Amino acid sequence: MPTASADGAATPPAAVPHRWLILAVLCLAQLVVVLDNTVLTVAVPVLTVELDAGTADVQWMINAYALMLSGLLLSAGSAVDRYGRRRMLLVGLALFGLGSTAAGLARTAEQLITARAGMGVGGALLATATLAVAMQVFDAAERSRAIGIWAATSALGFAAGPPIGGLVLAHLPWGAIFLVNVPIVVVCLLAGRILVPESRDPTGGRLDLGGVTLSTAGLTAIVWAIISGPERGWASAPVLGVGTAGVFLLALFVGWERRCAHPMLDMHFFRDRRFVGAVCGVVLITFGATGALFLLTQQLQFVRGYPAWEAGLRMAPFALSIVTLNVGGVAALAIRRLGLPTAIAVGMTLLAAGLALVTHGPSEGYATLLAGLLVMGTGCALANPAIVEAVMSAIPTHKAGAGAGVDGTMTEVGSSLGVAVLGAVLNARFGALLPAALAGAGSFPATLAAAGPDREEAVTTAFAEALRTGQTVGAVAVLVGGLVAAALLWRADRLARRGPASVNLHKAHI
DSSP states (O other): OOOBOTTSOBSOGGGSTTHHHHHHHHHHHHHHHHHHHHGGGGGHHHHHHHTTOOHHHHHHHHHHHHHHHHHHHHHHHHHHHHHOHHHHHHHHHHHHHHHHHHHHHOOSHHHHHHHHHHHHHHHHHHHHHHHHHHHHHSOHHHHHHHHHHHHHHHHHHHHHHHHHHHHHHHHSOTTHHHHTHHHHHHHHHHHHHHHOOOOOOTTOOSOOHHHHHHHHHHHHHHHHHHHHHHHHOTTSHHHHHHHHHHHHHHHHHHHHHHHOSSOSSOGGGGGOHHHHHHHHHHHHHHHHHHHHHHHHHHIIIIISOOOHHHHHHHTHHHHHHHHHHHHTTHHHHHHHHHOHHHHHHHHHHHHHHHHHHHHHSOOSSSHHHHHHHHHHHHHHHHHHHHHHHHHHHTSOGGGHHHHHHHHHHHHHHHHHHHHHHHHHHHHHHHHHHSOGGGTTOOSHHHHHHHHOGGGHHHHHHHHHHHHHHHHHHHHHHHHHHHHHHHHHHHHHHHHHHHOHHHHHHHHHHO
């Protein structure tokens, strides 16, 4: 078991036995966390009937998990560093397993919503602990490949959720969607207890209760406002009120952390231009990528007519290409030769090009979609691990949990914004293209039902054109986000190479 060095890092990770087996356990735990973000989408019709759930209930079944996960990531990262990464990994697994059991056995909508929230608590600990442990057990030479495999697992979970959910529902009751997590959690608990070495930040100090309270409340409020904006209206009183309160609470959090003796998030990190550039890149990239992929799934379901599980299955080459390139070490080698800024720029350019091909290429058959997905997957295989490594390499190793918390939080915020904003672009364009008699009918299924047989083709054409507009905006956002992130990192690297004197001079001018 490694011991802490003077800066809190572990002994050279090359000495950690079974580190690749440890990574397999970490990736398996991360996989179930990401899967549960999307696996429930195919079960909505069943839940509506069996639990007598209304629209608001269904939304909370899906969003309760995401809200708890988003709101607690910063606090979870601090806890991981402070109380032990192995310990918090095991606690997260236990909470996630208990929440999954409760969700699978739920008999009312309220019980399922509560269980999903509990899963979100465990998920926040797992999302931060898995990355923080990987940072401890791998040295610089192997870390890029390890982070790439970890990031590829997240992409696989995102794409695999609908087809796995559909496969389970085809043979088992809906509760099995959650109960299948339990044996996976048990395996990870046993393996984690045996294999994962303990490590923590030796300078952790006391629990920052004020920081935990302010960050959790502020982030939860902001993510709720982002999720609720498209449905309730961005200018509605609840959205504006809760969103403003969230921003105010986060401003208080920053002020508190700057004065706290043992802050959960060291604000000095944000004086590092490399860290700021990487964090901005996470938001910008996930905004465009997640939003555009969200619209792509709607294109496959509503325009091409595939059920949710089959749409997910047809998108599998995207995730599989990411996994293949990272597990095989190709992505890590390319990132090492290109450097982080160039890898991000090249990766996001490929992702944008793949999105453009899928959006504007021929829609007949599967060939164009397959080619676009493979180009997108290649881009993500480069950019995703590079941006995670940029965030994590900008902070001390003994603060790995805090870094994982920031990375996860910015990912969730960027993803939520991408779905909300590009969804709003889709809805606005769709409404503008509809015949006047159908204006204001609502969602595509509702509009199609109201249109009648004579106008179904017009509604479908309008929706397809609106999707193209939204996906084009997403592709442009991906390209711009990747180039901006790369430029910020290039600038930070150039200043760092010039030495502290030039950095201080630059700060004096700003």
